[in-house]
Amino acid sequence: MAHPIIVDSIENTFVPLLIKNNSGGKDKEMLRKFNEPAWNYQVIRFFDASGKDIIPRKDKIWDLKSLTDRMVLALQKSGQKIPAPLELLRIELSTQNQAKAAFAMHCFWTGERKLGALPGVITTEAGWIDGLEVTLVTYDQTQLKLQDLVRKASAIECANKIFVPRERLDLVRKITAKPVATLGKQYRKAKGSDQKRQLAGTRFTKLELTPAQATKVNAFARTDKTKALTYLTASQRAEVTR
Structure with missing residues (x-):
């Protein structure tokens, strides 16, 4: 998540939202809404404007290549342009x-x-x-x-x-x-x-x-x-x- 191309792509191509595990208030409400357990591995999900998953949910995405691949796939599925640096990174990691x-x-x-x-x-x-x-x-x-x-x-x-x-x-x-x-x-x-x-x-x-x-x-x-x-x-x- 700290790779500069990943950070830039998240900030400028997606609308990032962090929901904390095992927390109350709005975080708890969001976990319940999207059927996420209070205790689990960190998971990155990609939603469209209606709150539906663009690509299937998957947890344990811990390496740079897997995250990059899923970001590119989410953009492809939603018909969005893939930033050239992100596509370069995907190819470089493949x-x-x-x-x-x-x-x-x-x-x-x-x-x-x-x-x-x-x-x-x-x-x-x-x-x-x-x-x-x-x-x-x-x-x-x-x-x-x-x-x-x-x-x-x-x-x-x-x-x-x-x-x-x-x-x-x-x-x-x-x-x-x-x-x-x-x-x-x-x-x-x-x-x-x-x-x-x-x-x-x-x-x-x-x-x-x-x-x-x-x-x-x-x-x-x-x-x-x-x-x-x-x-x-x-x-x-x-x-x-x-």
Whole structure:
């Protein structure tokens, strides 16, 4: 509940109401109205304007991913727009859908900017493989297939050489004439000063961004500041625009 994106989403997208357990007065009345026991585990419920559950009640929601998933589901069920930072957080936490590939290009600063802008790319990282500057990409396989990622990376001149897990080598070699190699332990992360270089010298550097936020803001900070701001929470936007 303390995660800044969760806090911002609750404050600006929902109408939060805290009801205390084992309490009298209005709290007791509300517990009775919604059939909640006086003593129980903390539970977060999502109601519509008429007081009906938008999604089924569920208790013991204690981890960030479960809470994020339920917040997004409640917004989807009610036809509400999902804030970009909340959706980014959901995707970032859905590790079961993620895969990695690395792309060599003339400059990994450019690679992070261009590849980070692609829909379905979750995070980027500047690094090295066998003396080549590469951008390591983590992507959401439910939104972006590896074949499409390779084609898009080639189209924006960010795929001089492609590195993928061994089991994906044949798949990629069928769709590109570019050199393809195994992504393995030879990869090493570039120094901190080479990461997210588009943010350097901007007001975005004062923010505490999640890795996915940093990737998207870095991708648009120099070319489309308005779009970059959409990936920030309301409080983060206020911080950089004041």
